[in-house]
Amino acid sequence: MELRGKQKRFLRSKAHDLNPIFQIGKGGLNAAVITQIEEALEKRELIKVSLLQNTDEVAEDVARVLEQEINCDVVQVIGRVLVVFKPSSKEKYQRLSYDVRKI
Template sequence: MELRGKQKRFLRSKAHHLQPIFQIGKNGINDAVLIQIAEALEKRELIKINLLQNTDEIADDVAQVIEKSVHCDVVQVIGRVLVLYKPSSKEKYQRISKEVKAI
């Protein structure tokens, strides 16, 4: 799903108050982290990920890897913080995605 500008702006405003729930450190990004990110996106739809100072990863590269493997949308990359969005497949978790569709 390709997000339009207004939808991304809405998601950025929702994500502003969120705390990063994942931190990627010196071990980098691996399959276990990707699985956990996919599960968190299924329940929350919108999450933040923080890249720690001791990582060798570059934020844009991590964003591309996550986007391809988890099939989500990268809403924003600011410094070492990524904002990810993926509509939930379960209706009971679809709060943000209903608002995004309405925009």
């Protein structure tokens, strides 16, 4: 799903109060972390991921990898924090994606 500007703005406003639920550290971005992020996106649709000081990863590279591997949208990258969105495939979790489609 390619997001338009207004949709991204809406998602950024919803993500403002969220705390990062994933932290990528010295282990880097591996298959296990990608799987966990994908499972969290299925239930929450919108999450924040932060990169710790001790990681060698670059935020833009992590964003690119997540978009390719999970087929999600990185809504925003601020410093070492990424805001990631992916519509849920299960109808009971589709709260945000319903609002995003209306915009």
